[in-house]
Amino acid sequence: MALSFRICSSPLICRATLSNGDNGRNHHAIDAAFIRRAADLAEMSAGLTSPHPNFGCVIATSSGKVAGEGYLYAQGTKPAEALAVEAAGEFSRGSTAYLNMEPGDCHGDHTAVSALVQAGIDRVVVGIRHPLQHLRGSAIRELRSQGIEVNVLGEDFESKVLEEARKSCLLVNAPLIHRACSRVPFSVLKYAMTLDGKIAASSGHAAWISSKLSRTRVFELRGGSDAVIVGGNTVRQDDPRLTARHGQGHTPTRIVMTQSLDLPEKANLWDVAEVSTIVVTQRGARKSFQKFLASKGVEVVEFDMLNPREVMEYFHLRGYLSILWECGGTLAASAISSSVIHKVVAFVAPKIIGGSKAPSPVGDLGMVEMTQALNLIDVCYEQVGPDMLVSGFLQPIPDLLPVIPSEDATVEIDPSVDPFEPSIIFFYKTWDLYGKNDDYMTWSSVEHYYQANKFVGVENPMAHDCVEKIRTARSPEEAALIGRSTLRQKPELVRNDWEDVKIEVMYKALKCKFSTYPHLKSILLSTVGSVLVEASPHDLFWGGGREGEGLNYLGRLLMQLRSEYLGESSVSAENTSSA
Numbered sequence: 001m002a003l004s005f006r007i008c009s010s011p012l013i014c015r016a017t018l019s020n021g022d023n024g025r026n027h028h029a030i031d032a033a034f035i036r037r038a039a040d041l042a043e044m045s046a047g048l049t050s051p052h053p054n055f056g057c058v059i060a061t062s063s064g065k066v067a068g069e070g071y072l073y074a075q076g077t078k079p080a081e082a083l084a085v086e087a088a089g090e091f092s093r094g095s096t097a098y099l100n101m102e103p104g105d106c107h108g109d110h111t112a113v114s115a116l117v118q119a120g121i122d123r124v125v126v127g128i129r130h131p132l133q134h135l136r137g138s139a140i141r142e143l144r145s146q147g148i149e150v151n152v153l154g155e156d157f158e159s160k161v162l163e164e165a166r167k168s169c170l171l172v173n174a175p176l177i178h179r180a181c182s183r184v185p186f187s188v189l190k191y192a193m194t195l196d197g198k199i200a201a202s203s204g205h206a207a208w209i210s211s212k213l214s215r216t217r218v219f220e221l222r223g224g225s226d227a228v229i230v231g232g233n234t235v236r237q238d239d240p241r242l243t244a245r246h247g248q249g250h251t252p253t254r255i256v257m258t259q260s261l262d263l264p265e266k267a268n269l270w271d272v273a274e275v276s277t278i279v280v281t282q283r284g285a286r287k288s289f290q291k292f293l294a295s296k297g298v299e300v301v302e303f304d305m306l307n308p309r310e311v312m313e314y315f316h317l318r319g320y321l322s323i324l325w326e327c328g329g330t331l332a333a334s335a336i337s338s339s340v341i342h343k344v345v346a347f348v349a350p351k352i353i354g355g356s357k358a359p360s361p362v363g364d365l366g367m368v369e370m371t372q373a374l375n376l377i378d379v380c381y382e383q384v385g386p387d388m389l390v391s392g393f394l395q396p397i398p399d400l401l402p403v404i405p406s407e408d409a410t411v412e413i414d415p416s417v418d419p420f421e422p423s424i425i426f427f428y429k430t431w432d433l434y435g436k437n438d439d440y441m442t443w444s445s446v447e448h449y450y451q452a453n454k455f456v457g458v459e460n461p462m463a464h465d466c467v468e469k470i471r472t473a474r475s476p477e478e479a480a481l482i483g484r485s486t487l488r489q490k491p492e493l494v495r496n497d498w499e500d501v502k503i504e505v506m507y508k509a510l511k512c513k514f515s516t517y518p519h520l521k522s523i524l525l526s527t528v529g530s531v532l533v534e535a536s537p538h539d540l541f542w543g544g545g546r547e548g549e550g551l552n553y554l555g556r557l558l559m560q561l562r563s564e565y566l567g568e569s570s571v572s573a574e575n576t577s578s579a
């Protein structure tokens with residue numbers, strides 16, 4: 001009896017398990033099916049929510065019917081849980097909510113938890129706990145403290161079918177889970193090869209090996225990644241565009257890795273009107289070409305040691321969660337040897353090209369015996385048009401289970417995680433403890449307000465349209481994309497005094513945000529005594545830069561606001577004591 005009670009904290013499932021094994025299995029199968037559906041929903045916005053997780057939610061009635069569904073569309077938009085209970089309406093009362101992942105209950109923002117509580121949800125089933133330590137467990141504790149029964153797969157009950165459902169939750173947020181456990185982004189090596197294992201003819205010609213349908217799948221893969229990376233030789237041979245052209249998802253940054261910087265002056269990747277390109281190279285390589293790239297708007301980053309690990313650690317610091325490697329075999333071998341590739345996706349076309357010198361997907365790995373071969377894990381096979389898509393993992397997704405804190409454990413940030421000086425607080429992305437939380441009254445976020453202000457007051461209907469587009473953008477990222485690309489493509493729409501007023505605009509937006517949300521103000525005040533630095537390695541105006549060379553205006557404005565709030569509170573304290 002005691003064992004059954006420990007495994008099943010749900011009275012419903014408990015009774016079923018105790019009285020009838022088949023019923024218990026049925027309940028597990030039902031829970032597993034809904035959790036898988038929540039994971040599928042979460043997958044629908046892959047790439048768009050980065051650097052946040054992908055969340056999906058299903059509300060199911062006690063008779064097992066779906067009453068409502070939702071998924072987080074993008075960073076800063078309505079939580080999946082709120083959308084699902086809205087869709088379910090009155091049916092939410094007494095229902096079960098299935099979540100692929102514990103909500104991120106970020107910086108006192110309880111929207112997801114409140115939505116479930118207010119809707120009268122009886123039970124919540126969670127696929128996996130939040131992987132980031134400072135967010136982990138708090139939403140689950142809050143839901144339980146509100147009297148809602150919460151079951152976490154793998155903790156409250158286990159079975160093969162539930163384990164598979166849990167795996168689908170791990171898969172959908174693999175990039176974030178890797179980020180939580182390692183210092184490199186989640187990397188996928190993708191290639192298309194002929195049946196005889198070639199990725200191009202011996203001439204280097206490769207267009208096309210895989211079918212149109214397969215290439216559309218590649219656009220989807222790109223749309224779900226933060227960046228696509230190729231080696232210098234692929235740029236010279238293919239002149240690729242590396243854009244996501246299926247019309248959905250976001251547009252990943254293009255990265256070129258080149259030691260020599262011996263690249264053509266005319267290349268599709270140097271057109272950065274729609275999508276940005278970053279070239280990473282050896283320090284000191286072809287300075288004049290670096291200047292040429294900069295004049296085209298291409299960012300060049302120099303490395304003392306240009307190798308896949310250093311480059312991935314750099315992009316991890318820049319906040320990238322997932323990278324798609326679309327390079328040839330030379331760079332692929334180097335990346336695999338450096339252990340930065342987590343997953344392989346191979347399109348195999350039923351074609352034979354032959355050629356003993358034709359390139360293959362992975363160059364020399366220094367292996368001499370078949371026993372040394374790397375075996376993929378969790379291999380999947382899928383037919384895509386005439387091609388076969390084979391995918392699998394080179395490294396397993398880290399298991400989150402062993403590090404789950406007890407229910408009552410106080411969740412603290414481990415200072416060893418980021419070896420920064422304690423008197424300096426670096427913040428950057430929203431998942432950092434001190435990251436921004438861009439909820440904001442009239443405008444959806446500070447980002448919406450700031451970007452729109454670039455075009456406010458300009459007597460041109462296109463500027464008005466742009467302000468409106470930014471105002472109604474579905475996420476802060478989309479607002480930033482519209483604002484930045486319009487500034488680059490149509491500088492005539494930008495107000496004349498923008499450079500003079502932009503700090504004031506940001507200050508006003510921040511002041512409004514911190515005054516509107518007391519929990520954000522108290523986080524800001526809790527940093528007293530610390531220097532605040534926006535840890536953006538590339539934004540040298542608002543951020544601190546890679547080596548402290550940035551002006552850090554965002555950090556400065558926050559410290560100014562903090563002083564003002566402190567001043568206000570000491571004046572009111574004086575008034576109280578003198579009264």
Ligand SMILES: NC(=O)C1=CN([C@@H]2O[C@H](COP(=O)(O)OP(=O)(O)OC[C@H]3O[C@@H](n4cnc5c(N)ncnc54)[C@H](OP(=O)(O)O)[C@@H]3O)[C@@H](O)[C@H]2O)C=CC1
Pocket residue numbers: 190191192193198199200203204205206209230231232233234235237238257258259260261262306307308326327328329330331332334359
């Ligand atoms: N079918 C498919 O899926 C694909 C086919 N291809 C084909 O493959 C061929 C190109 O293959 P490949 O030459 O292997 O191209 P890569 O994309 O692997 O480029 C190799 C280049 O990467 C740069 N590089 C920078 N750092 C490193 C490092 N640490 N290790 C290795 N390389 C590094 C160097 O550039 P630099 O010389 O500038 O210093 C090197 O020459 C082309 O014919 C192309 O069409 C390419 C991609 C996918």
Ligand SMILES: Nc1c(N[C@@H]2O[C@H](COP(=O)(O)O)[C@@H](O)[C@H]2O)[nH]c(=O)[nH]c1=O
Pocket residue numbers: 191192206207208209210214215218230234238239240241242243326327347
């Ligand atoms: N040849 C080949 C691929 N090649 C990859 O796609 C790049 C070209 O992308 P784009 O210019 O955006 O169309 C190219 O440089 C290489 O990385 N991919 C595939 O799915 N199937 C193929 O047959």
